[in-house]
Amino acid sequence: MARTAFLQGNEAVLEGALAAGARFYAGYPITPSSEIAELASWRLPGLGGVFIQMEDEIASMAALVGAAMAGAKAFTATSGPGFSLMQENIGLAVMVEAPCVVINVMRSGPSTGLATKPAQADIMQARWGTHGDHPAVALVPSSVSECFSLTVAAFNLAERLRTPVFVLSDEILGHMRERADIPDTEALEIWDRPRPAGDPADYRPYRPGPDGVPPLGTFGGPYVFHVTSSMHDERGVSANDAKTAAASVARLVGKVSRNAQWLPRPEVVRSGGGGEGGTGAGRPVLIVAFGSSARAARQTMLDHPDHPLTLFRPRTLWPFPEAELSALVDGHAAVVVAEMNTGQLVGEIERITAGRRAVGLAWRSDGEIITPEEIWAAVRRTLGGDGR
Amino acid sequence: MSTYLDYLDENALPLMWCPGCGDGTILKALLGAFATLGLKRENTVVVTGIGCWGKADDYIRTNAIHGTHGRALAVATGVKAFRPGLTVVALMGDGDCATIGGNHFIHAARRNIGVTAIVANNLNYGMTGGQFSGTTPVGSRTSTSPFGHTENPFDLCRLAEAAGANFVARTTAYHFKQMGQLMVEALQEPGFSLVEVVSPCPTYFGRFNKQGSASEMWRSLKERARAVGPGGTEAPAEAGSLEAPPDDGPDAPILTGRLVSRHKPSFAERYAAVQATAARAGEGAEPDAR
Numbered sequence: 090m091a092r093t094a095f096l097q098g099n100e101a102v103l104e105g106a107l108a109a110g111a112r113f114y115a116g117y118p119i120t121p122s123s124e125i126a127e128l129a130s131w132r133l134p135g136l137g138g139v140f141i142q143m144e145d146e147i148a149s150m151a152a153l154v155g156a157a158m159a160g161a162k163a164f165t166a167t168s169g170p171g172f173s174l175m176q177e178n179i180g181l182a183v184m185v186e187a188p189c190v191v192i193n194v195m196r197s198g199p200s201t202g203l204a205t206k207p208a209q210a211d212i213m214q215a216r217w218g219t220h221g222d223h224p225a226v227a228l229v230p231s232s233v234s235e236c237f238s239l240t241v242a243a244f245n246l247a248e249r250l251r252t253p254v255f256v257l258s259d260e261i262l263g264h265m266r267e268r269a270d271i272p273d274t275e276a277l278e279i280w281d282r283p284r285p286a287g288d289p290a291d292y293r294p295y296r297p298g299p300d301g302v303p304p305l306g307t308f309g310g311p312y313v314f315h316v317t318s319s320m321h322d323e324r325g326v327s328a329n330d331a332k333t334a335a336a337s338v339a340r341l342v343g344k345v346s347r348n349a350q351w352l353p354r355p356e357v358v359r360s361g362g363g364g365e366g367g368t369g370a371g372r373p374v375l376i377v378a379f380g381s382s383a384r385a386a387r388q389t390m391l392d393h394p395d396h397p398l399t400l401f402r403p404r405t406l407w408p409f410p411e412a413e414l415s416a417l418v419d420g421h422a423a424v425v426v427a428e429m430n431t432g433q434l435v436g437e438i439e440r441i442t443a444g445r446r447a448v449g450l451a452w453r454s455d456g457e458i459i460t461p462e463e464i465w466a467a468v469r470r471t472l473g474g475d476g477r
Numbered sequence: 478m479s480t481y482l483d484y485l486d487e488n489a490l491p492l493m494w495c496p497g498c499g500d501g502t503i504l505k506a507l508l509g510a511f512a513t514l515g516l517k518r519e520n521t522v523v524v525t526g527i528g529c530w531g532k533a534d535d536y537i538r539t540n541a542i543h544g545t546h547g548r549a550l551a552v553a554t555g556v557k558a559f560r561p562g563l564t565v566v567a568l569m570g571d572g573d574c575a576t577i578g579g580n581h582f583i584h585a586a587r588r589n590i591g592v593t594a595i596v597a598n599n600l601n602y603g604m605t606g607g608q609f610s611g612t613t614p615v616g617s618r619t620s621t622s623p624f625g626h627t628e629n630p631f632d633l634c635r636l637a638e639a640a641g642a643n644f645v646a647r648t649t650a651y652h653f654k655q656m657g658q659l660m661v662e663a664l665q666e667p668g669f670s671l672v673e674v675v676s677p678c679p680t681y682f683g684r685f686n687k688q689g690s691a692s693e694m695w696r697s698l699k700e701r702a703r704a705v706g707p708g709g710t711e712a713p714a715e716a717g718s719l720e721a722p723p724d725d726g727p728d729a730p731i732l733t734g735r736l737v738s739r740h741k742p743s744f745a746e747r748y749a750a751v752q753a754t755a756a757r758a759g760e761g762a763e764p765d766a767r
Contacts, residue, residue, distance in 0.1 A: 113559050135755030139558050139748065144584040148551035151544065151581075155524070155555025158542060159563070163555070181545050308540045309560050313519050315534065317543035326489070327535060327543075 091273045098236040098262035099124040099166075101269050102192055103132065105240030106164050108274045110281070111190070112138035113161035115152035117145055117171055120204050121260040122194040125166035146171035150178035150191070153253075157187040158316065160307035162244055166192035169211055170201065172218070179253050180219035183341065185316040186251035186295070186303065188282050190243045193255060194263040197456040206456030207260035209380055210430035215255045216407050222338050224345040227255040227407040228353060229379040233269040236262060239404060242353050245280040249351060250344055251302050257406065259429070261381040261458055285312050293323040295337075301344035345408060353404035355413050360390040361397040371477040372422035373397035374468050375446075377414065377438055379406055381458060382427045388461035389468070396477075398468070406434075411441050418445050423471040427451040427464045447471050479515060481508035486538045493532055495603075497683075497691025499650030499676030500530050503597055506653055507566075508537065510660035521564045524553040526578065528570035528604045530597035547578030550585040553592045561591065561745035564664060571598040575631050576611035582633075586640035589668040590744040595660065596633060596671065597650075599678035607681025614729075618685040633673045638737045643668030645737035649698040650676040652733060659735060668743040675731055698731070705734040 096104070103125050106114075114129035130140040139156070143149040146167055153163040167175065172193045182189055195211045197203035215227045226246055228239040240256055247254040285292050285304040294314040297303045303323075306312030315325040320337055322328040361371075376398060378386040383402040390398045401417060403410050418424060424446050426435040435450045442448050449471025453459040469476030485508055494500045511521065521539035525531040527546035534541040544552045549567040557565040567574075574582050574596045585592060601619050602608045609619040609626050612633065617626045637645045644666040646659040656674060663670035677683060677694035688694050 113555070115555060115558075131755075134748070134752040135758060137752060137756070141554070141558050143551065143554070144580050147548065148554070148581055148584070151548040151551035152555030152558070154544065155542065155552040155557075156559040157555075158540075159522075159556045159560040161559045163559075177545055178548060181548075185542065185544075308522050308556060309520055309563050311519060313538070313540055315541040315543075317534075317541075318545055319543060 091276070092271050094269050094271050095266055096233050096269045097124070097264055097266045098230070098233050098258055099194065099264065100128060101233045101236035102166070102240045102256065102258065103128040104271060105237040106190070106244065107132060107136070108277055109162065109241045109244035110279060111162045111164050111244060112136060113153070113156040113163040114140045114165060115143050115149045115156065115163070116165040116167065117143055117149050119168045119171045121196055121263050122166040122168050122192065124263070125192060146174035147178060150175040151181070153189040154178060154182050154185060154187040157182070157189050158185070158308050160309070162188070162248070164190040164192065164244070166194065168194050168196045169198045172211055172214060176214070176218040180221060180223065181318050182253040183219065183223045184318050186305070187253070188247040188251050188305070189253050190240070190247050191253055191255050192240070193257050195257060195259040197454070203456035205260065207381060207458060208429050208454065208456065209259060209382060210433065210454065212257060212406060212430070213433045215257055222342060224252060224342045225255070225407040226250065226252060226345060226352070226405070227257050228404060229257050229406045230262060231380050231383045231402060233262070233265065233267045235404070237269060237271055239353060241277055245278070246351060248280045248282040249302065250348065251282060251305060252345065257380065259381050289313065294325045295321060296323045297340060297344070300348055301340055349408065352408070355404060355410045356400070356402040357417070358387070358390070358400040358402070359398070361393065361395050371396040372472055373399065373420065374472065375399045375401055375417055375421040375424045376427060376464065376468070377401045377424065377434070378427040379403050382429055385459050385461050386427050386464050389464040392461055393465060409437055409441070414438070415441050418442050421446060423447045423449060425449045425451060425464065425467045425471050427459055427467070429453050429459050447473070479512040481505055481512050484508040484511045484518065484538050486536050489536045492536065494529060495680045497677060497679035497694070498529065499599065499674065500533065500597055502650045502653060503530070503595065503656065503674050503676065504533050504536060506656040507595060507660055509657050510664055511539070513657070513661050514664055516564055520562070521566070522553070522556050523566050523568060524549045524556065525568045526573040528573045528602065530568055530570040531573055533568045547573055547576070548581065549573060550578060550581040550592060550594065554585060554588070554590050557590055557592050558744065558748070561749070565592045566664070567592055567594045569594060569596050570603070571596065571600065571612040572602045572610045575633055579611060583636065583640040586637045586642040586669045586671070588744050589641055589643055589741055591667050591669065593663045593666065593670045593672070596673045597676045598633065598673055599676045599682060601678055601682040603678050603681055607678070607685060617682070619682070620685070634671065634736050637671045641669070641741070642671055642737065643739050643741055643743070644670035644735070646671065646735045647673045647675065647731065648733045649702055649731060650674055651695050651698040652702060655704070655733065662735065667746065668741060701729065701731045702733045703730045705732055705736065
């Protein structure tokens with residue numbers, strides 16, 4: 090039954106994972122994500138699931154790949170230092186196409202940094218952290234309710250796409266308690282990985298289905314199969330030729346982009362008669378913000394109700410909803426990006442804006458939340474002149 | 478009656494390993510052990526890392542994951558923890574298991590997870606050109622110890638014993654029959670099991686250390702082996718009584734046989750009890766004490 094609950098983001102993530110059918114957790118404790126591990130250790134065994142605390146995050150990510158091939162919906166939770174350690178085996182999951190979910194409750198770095206304070210500085214690591222050409226799927230909740238709903242979405246995407254999916258939360262969301270809407274589990278749309286059919290002797294673990302995603306057997310089931318971190322052909326057997334390599338990389342990357350309609354769409358909020366045909370005083374500004382920063386941006390809009398402001402808040406950070414953002418640019422006088430790092434997303438926004446409008450940046454990288462005032466200052470700075 | 482051929486992918490032949498390498502012999506012994514036990518291909522999972530012996534999965538017709546360097550036991554732990562009914566085997570060299578993967582090795586043994594580790598120990602990194610590993614003897618010449626190796630090697634069996642493995646055995650690539658028997662025992666162990674197979678690398682380690690031809694290296698394994706336990710020439714080993722190799726030189730004896738066999742509950746056994754307790758408590762119930 091749908092319910093309203095008073096939860097912290099880390100709790101909502103765990104509820105979302107269970108609702109999505111997660112039955113395997115392997116992880117290593119790290120602030121500010123540890124509540125997710127603790128809750129998993131309480132809740133999974135009673136559901137017939139498995140919680141295992143591994144020796145490090147390298148092993149945690151490796152165990153997810155093993156459990157995924159054994160049929161589990163598998164996940165882990167971590168923060169920056171652990172996310173760094175996971176990168177090699179995230180690549181393994183990409184290459185063998187193991188569905189799994191990694192929650193990164195982002196904290197301030199570099200290195201140990203400010204271990205108990207928030208940041209949004211792992212977004213490029215999420216995109217490019219593991220070596221080689223690869224796709225990346227990262228969802229960015231902005232509320233406790235979304236910690237639930239986007240974790241469900243992350244499992245669905247991991248299963249449908251057969252790829253690791255990241256949920257990039259942060260210390261604020263993870264530890265903040267607020268009202269959360271938890272839908273009825275029965276009402277949720279839940280996806281499982283595509284399964285093979287037909288004669289097991291004919292099963293090819295890397296022969297893609299119509300959407301570019303190959304059906305996945307289960308160790309212990311009738312379909313015996315071989316997966317490998319090396320470049321491989323449809324049978325999962327190592328193949329070193331350039332033609333196979335080119336086709337494999339193209340399919341791995343392409344299976345995400347061609348199925349972009351499965352990804353959670355951005356939220357667009359207008360105020361002050363913002364956007365095209367705005368009636369408010371001042372030239373309209375498009376603010377791009379995600380996660381906790383987007384909450385500050387909403388306050389900026391409330392604080393300045395007469396200025397036309399549009400918030401573009403991606404729920405899917407990677408792949409970035411490029412077309413949706415691009416369509417909004419021309420209706421605004423300027424674009425401002427707000428993020429809790431020294432400027433990682435802004436480069437992507439400049440690329441999409443392609444010189445059509447000035448792009449400003451409100452940033453903060455000291456372990457404190459970005460403020461509505463800082464975002465407003467960036468709006469005025471970017472507009473130039475009298476800041477209207 | 479099945480034979481090793483039922484598990485061998487003959488389409489993948491010839492074997493990639495160098496002439497004189499022990500890996501082909503170890504592969505045959507392993508697949509023979511599968512046959513002896515009548516393992517079902519669909520219920521068997523072979524996990525490998527990176528290295529010469531880490532390529533063995535290419536020739537095996539069970540389920541398999543060829544993963545990342547050093548992480549085979551961590552991947553295998555995920556498989557076994559989620560599906561304890563499967564037979565899970567991790568194939569690693571000394572670089573994979575004892576060096577980059579050392580942390581996973583001791584923790585898999587401590588956790589007593591029901592994975593069988595078959596470690597081909599050829600005292601160096603063959604795949605990358607003969608650099609030293611965590612089992613390279615002091616003084617040995619390798620690609621990265623041209624003046625003689627300065628670090629002490631691990632004794633993998635003692636390490637596994639101290640870390641808590643239920644079953645620990647050592648053999649050599651030469652001792653084909655003993656190797657097969659130990660693998661059969663290891664594969665039936667509910668907790669963590671290790672079979673270390675000391676194996677020749679004539680291409681690098683043997684050549685760099687002037688150990689003669691491949692056949693001379695194989696003869697040396699035959700002559701240096703000292704079997705312990707039933708039928709052996711040495712006294713049976715008790716848990717905690719393993720003798721270290723007296724030294725690490727090319728003439729050092731190699732203690733072989735079943736070195737440790739004990740019956741502590743496996744990870745699966747203990748976790749099944751946790752699942753039963755938690756299920757009785759009901760979903761959402763909190764444990765008695767945090």
